[in-house]
Amino acid sequence: MQDLTEPILELIRLTATNLPPDVEEGLRDALQQEEPGFAARGALETILKNVDMARENSTPICQDTGTPIFYVNYPEGWSTRRMREQIKSAVAQATDKSYLRPNAVDSISGVNSGDNIGDEHFPTIHFEEIEGDELQIDLMLKGGGCENVGAQYSLPNSELGAGRDLAGVRNVALDAVQKAQGKGCAPGILGIAIGGDRGSSFVASKEVLLRQLDDSNPNPEMNDLEQQLTEESNQLGIGPMGFGGKTTVLGTKITSKHRLPASYFVSVSYMCWAYRRRQMVVKNDQVSYQ
Amino acid sequence: MQQVSIPISDEAIHSLKVGDPVLLSGTMVTGRDAAHKWMVETFIKATRTPIDDDQQVYQEIKPLLDGGVIYHCGPVVSGLDSQEYKFVAAGPTTSTREEPYQGDVMRHFNIKGVIGKGGMGAKTLAACQEVPGVYFHAVGGAASLIAQSVLEVTTVYKLDFGVPEAMWVIRVEDFPAVVTMDAHGSSLHAEIESESRSALEGLLAES
Ligand code: SF4
Numbered sequence: 355m356q357d358l359t360e361p362i363l364e365l366i367r368l369t370a371t372n373l374p375p376d377v378e379e380g381l382r383d384a385l386q387q388e389e390p391g392f393a394a395r396g397a398l399e400t401i402l403k404n405v406d407m408a409r410e411n412s413t414p415i416c417q418d419t420g421t422p423i424f425y426v427n428y429p430e431g432w433s434t435r436r437m438r439e440q441i442k443s444a445v446a447q448a449t450d451k452s453y454l455r456p457n458a459v460d461s462i463s464g465v466n467s468g469d470n471i472g473d474e475h476f477p478t479i480h481f482e483e484i485e486g487d488e489l490q491i492d493l494m495l496k497g498g499g500c501e502n503v504g505a506q507y508s509l510p511n512s513e514l515g516a517g518r519d520l521a522g523v524r525n526v527a528l529d530a531v532q533k534a535q536g537k538g539c540a541p542g543i544l545g546i547a548i549g550g551d552r553g554s555s556f557v558a559s560k561e562v563l564l565r566q567l568d569d570s571n572p573n574p575e576m577n578d579l580e581q582q583l584t585e586e587s588n589q590l591g592i593g594p595m596g597f598g599g600k601t602t603v604l605g606t607k608i609t610s611k612h613r614l615p616a617s618y619f620v621s622v623s624y625m626c627w628a629y630r631r632r633q634m635v636v637k638n639d640q641v642s643y644q
Numbered sequence: 645m646q647q648v649s650i651p652i653s654d655e656a657i658h659s660l661k662v663g664d665p666v667l668l669s670g671t672m673v674t675g676r677d678a679a680h681k682w683m684v685e686t687f688i689k690a691t692r693t694p695i696d697d698d699q700q701v702y703q704e705i706k707p708l709l710d711g712g713v714i715y716h717c718g719p720v721v722s723g724l725d726s727q728e729y730k731f732v733a734a735g736p737t738t739s740t741r742e743e744p745y746q747g748d749v750m751r752h753f754n755i756k757g758v759i760g761k762g763g764m765g766a767k768t769l770a771a772c773q774e775v776p777g778v779y780f781h782a783v784g785g786a787a788s789l790i791a792q793s794v795l796e797v798t799t800v801y802k803l804d805f806g807v808p809e810a811m812w813v814i815r816v817e818d819f820p821a822v823v824t825m826d827a828h829g830s831s832l833h834a835e836i837e838s839e840s841r842s843a844l845e846g847l848l849a850e851s
Contacts, residue, residue, distance in 0.1 A: 393822045396665055397783050400820060404789035416785040417720045417733035452732045455720045456807055466806035499738045499761070499784065514848065521851055532844040535837060537738055537762040539784035586847055590840040595784060596762065597822065598836050628785040
């Protein structure tokens with residue numbers, strides 16, 4: 355098996371320092387929406403300048419480099435045990451090189467491990483064996499500020515007039531956006547999972563954020579709801595950083611999971627504008643990045 | 645864009661209003677959860693006895709914070725081994741976590757400016773009127789850009805809290821921020837919260 359430590363280190367550097375083009379495009383569109391002279395526009399200008407600077411200097415876009423979440427889709431024959439070791443070693447090296455901030459804190463002692471290596475969930479690694487001969491590793495860096503404003507609702511919710519249908523999903527999702535205000539570093543991106551149990555629902559709400567910002571949902575009903583939620587969130591007037599303005603949310607991505615008859619969870623993962631995710635592909639020993 | 649130099653005079657504080665963009669220059673100290681808890685428990689409420697270098701650090705930060713600025717930030721720092729510290733990425737962290745402490749800390753040390761993101765609540769707003777002081781909102785996530793305004797890391801206290809939680813003393817020039825809570829009792833955050841709540845109620849009533 356090929357040693358992937360070096361290529362994964364490069365994946366981490368790329369993810370932490372170079373914002374994906376679809377997200378930057380979204381931020382540039384947002385800038386056009388905001389009036390000159392207002393704090394909202396100033397914030398977006400600062401954000402875009404920062405994105406350029408981070409790319410040029412190969413420094414982290416945001417100092418909170420978050421929880422590193424890896425999604426590894428591997429063909430038959432790869433050892434997940436060895437890939438886990440290589441990922442961990444790349445994460446520790448990336449921390450040493452200041453691409454990542456030491457972020458793994460023992461919840462009981464309060465001690466920071468110093469190298470981003472914690473228990474079996476830090477860094478988080480999802481493995482999935484797939485068909486074909488291509489290994490794909492997606493990395494998402496999800497910061498704490500936006501993670502803290504994520505929310506899960508159990509429907510029905512009478513306070514929000516939310517029943518167990520897409521109209522109910524819309525109501526609770528808008529509530530989550532209003533409660534988040536600018537605290538998740540708006541403009542944000544919503545990852546929403548409908549169904550599942552509490553755990554799988556949150557996991558799915560993050561995974562759906564791997565989609566491209568400008569793609570559409572193959573399910574027409576969910577696609578409509580995605581458009582509607584983005585538009586209506588932007589009517590709340592929260593704006594970039596919560597300074598007020600027209601762009602609160604850049605996009606919405608929805609997925610659904612089977613649920614128990616008794617449960618109907620809606621999980622909202624809020625992703626900040628520093629929407630850092632990149633993919634690496636290994637095919638015939640060749641590594642490429644997207 | 646208004647230039648604000650640290651330490652900040654009362655006159656300058658009174659002239660600042662919600663919505664004003666500013667560029668800050670001078671020396672500031674970073675502090676987040678561990679630092680605020682430490683300051684309050686060890687010196688302000690004094691429910692915990694000072695140990696190790698507590699007293700010494702307290703004496704050294706006092707003059708830095710008098711009329712000064714505290715920055716809610718957990719930076720990425722290079723040069724940890726050689727102690728030639730350099731801020732690589734240094735955007736603001738969420739301020740509300742310090743809401744239980746901030747007002748008391750401002751009064752105790754005579755802090756004129758708090759920098760962070762997401763805004764703070766009624767207790768801090770009251771302290772802003774009393775001390776007087778203001779809350780400066782930095783652009784969340786603009787970490788590389790803000791790090792460029794850090795000219796020098798003067799020293800660091802309480803590195804045993806961990807890199808993000810330590811108290812870093814930094815000299816900055818043209819640090820960009822927006823006033824979102826002022827000494828006249830205005831808070832942009834309270835305003836946006838209430839307007840967005842009415843907008844949400846309107847949208848929910850449509851369904
Ligand atoms: S929410 Fe995102 S942009 Fe804001 S500080 Fe956290 S990681 Fe950075």
